[in-house]
Amino acid sequence: MDVAIEIMSAICLLIGSFLCVSGGVGVLRFPDFYTRMHAVGVTDTLGAGMILIGLMLQSQDILVIAKLVMILLMTLFINPTASHALAKAAIHNGLKPVLDNKERNNTESESSSR
Amino acid sequence: MKDLIAVVMLAGIYGLLSACFFVAMDAVDVAFTEASVGAGISTLLMLVAITITGRSEETTRHKPALAFFVVVITGGLLIYGTIDMPYVGAVDAPIQIHVAPRYINGSMQEVGVPNIVTSVLASYRGFDTFGEAVVIFTAGIGVLTLLPLARSRKDDDAIESLNESMHEQHMIVRIVTKMLIPFILLFALYVQFHGDYGPGGGFQAGVIFAAAIILYAMLFGLATARRVINQTFIQFIAAFGVLLYGSVGIVSLLNGGHFLDYSVLLADPIAGQHLGILLIELGVGCTVTSVIVIIFFHFAGHKEDKQNMKNEGAR
Numbered sequence A: 001m002d003v004a005i006e007i008m009s010a011i012c013l014l015i016g017s018f019l020c021v022s023g024g025v026g027v028l029r030f031p032d033f034y035t036r037m038h039a040v041g042v043t044d045t046l047g048a049g050m051i052l053i054g055l056m057l058q059s060q061d062i063l064v065i066a067k068l069v070m071i072l073l074m075t076l077f078i079n080p081t082a083s084h085a086l087a088k089a090a091i092h093n094g095l096k097p098v099l100d101n102k103e104r105n106n107t108e109s110e111s112s113s114r
Numbered sequence B: 001m002k003d004l005i006a007v008v009m010l011a012g013i014y015g016l017l018s019a020c021f022f023v024a025m026d027a028v029d030v031a032f033t034e035a036s037v038g039a040g041i042s043t044l045l046m047l048v049a050i051t052i053t054g055r056s057e058e059t060t061r062h063k064p065a066l067a068f069f070v071v072v073i074t075g076g077l078l079i080y081g082t083i084d085m086p087y088v089g090a091v092d093a094p095i096q097i098h099v100a101p102r103y104i105n106g107s108m109q110e111v112g113v114p115n116i117v118t119s120v121l122a123s124y125r126g127f128d129t130f131g132e133a134v135v136i137f138t139a140g141i142g143v144l145t146l147l148p149l150a151r152s153r154k155d156d157d158a159i160e161s162l163n164e165s166m167h168e169q170h171m172i173v174r175i176v177t178k179m180l181i182p183f184i185l186l187f188a189l190y191v192q193f194h195g196d197y198g199p200g201g202g203f204q205a206g207v208i209f210a211a212a213i214i215l216y217a218m219l220f221g222l223a224t225a226r227r228v229i230n231q232t233f234i235q236f237i238a239a240f241g242v243l244l245y246g247s248v249g250i251v252s253l254l255n256g257g258h259f260l261d262y263s264v265l266l267a268d269p270i271a272g273q274h275l276g277i278l279l280i281e282l283g284v285g286c287t288v289t290s291v292i293v294i295i296f297f298h299f300a301g302h303k304e305d306k307q308n309m310k311n312e313g314a315r
Helices: A002-029 A033-058 A062-092 A104-113 B004-024 B028-053 B064-083 B100-110 B116-124 B126-146 B156-169 B171-193 B202-220 B222-228 B231-254 B269-314
Strands: none
Touching (some): A002 A033, A033 A062, B028 B116, B028 B202, B028 B269, B126 B269, B156 B222, B171 B269, B202 B222, B222 B269, B231 B269
C-alpha cells in the first residue's frame, strides 16, 4: 500500500516537474507573446497541480493535506484567470499574434495539437 | 531601460527574489513582509503612479557617465566596508552577543508570545514600530495634501450604466474575483490575529486587506469602490490606528509603567503583554490598510479627474 502511494506520488511529482520545465522552455522558444503565455498558462496550472497532488500523497498529516488542497483550488482558480486577463489586455492594446504566412496551415494545425 | 513598466516589473521580481532569500535565511516574517509589501503592493502603487506620469522615460539631460562614476565609487566603498563585518552566523558577531540572547531567552517569560519576532517588534521595540506606523500615516497625509481629488459626484445611474457596460467585457475576471475577495479578506484577518503565534502581524495583514479592496476597485470601477468605502471613514481609520497605538502607550504610562510597557495594562503581566500586542497590531493594521487604500484611490482618482477635465475641454 505504502509502496503504491510512494510510486504514485513520485509519478505525479515527475510529471509536474516535467511540465514546469517544458513551460520554461516554451517561454524561451515560442515565437510570440500569445504562444509563450499559452506555454506558461497551461503547464503552470497543470504542473503546479500535479506537484501539489504528489505532495498530498506524500504527507500523512490531514492538516497539511487540507492546506495543499486549498492551494490547489486557489491555483486552479487564479492561474487561468490571470492568463485570460493577460491575453485580453494584450489584444485590447492591439498586439497581433505572429503568424508565419508561408507555412500558415502547418503552424495552425501544430498549435491546435499542442 | 526606457520602458518604465519593465523597470517596475524588475523591481517586483527583485522583491520576490529577496523574499525567497529571506526564507532561505529562515526569516519568515521578513520574507512575508517583503513578498506582500515589496513585491506586491509597492509594484502596484508604482504601476498606478505610471498611469499618471506616462509609460516611457523622458530623455535625460544630465550626464550618465558622472552618475555611473558616483554609483561605482559608492558601491566600491560599501563593498570595502563589508570586509570589516563579521561572517554570517559568526558566534562573536555583535548581533549574536548584544541584545539578541536576552530577547531569545527572556521573551517567553516576559512577553509570553510564541513568535519571538512579534514580541521583539511589538513589545521590546514597540517604540520603533510606533515610529513606522507614524511614517506610514505621514505618507498618507502627504498624498492627501499633494493630490486632492475633485469632488465630482457622479449620480448613481451613470455609475450603474458604466458598470453594466464593463460587466460584459470583464465577466470572467469579475466573477472569479468576486469569489476570491472574501477569502482574501479572511486570510488578512487570520494574518492579523495569528501574528502572535506564526509569521504575520499588522503590516502584512494591512497590505493584504488593502490588496483585496484595490482588486475590487480595479475591476468594478473607482466610482463603485468609492461608494462601498467611504473616503471620510477610511481617513478616520488611518488616524484611528495611530491613535490606538499611542493610546496604549499613554495608558501604560498612566498605569505607572514606561511608555508602551504593556505589562502594567492588566493585573497579570503576561495577559497585559498579550492585550497590548493585540491592540497595537490592530492599530498598525488599520493604519496600513487605510493609508494604502487612500494612496491608491488618490493616484487612480487623479488620473480619472484629468481624463474628465480633458473630455469637458473637448466639448
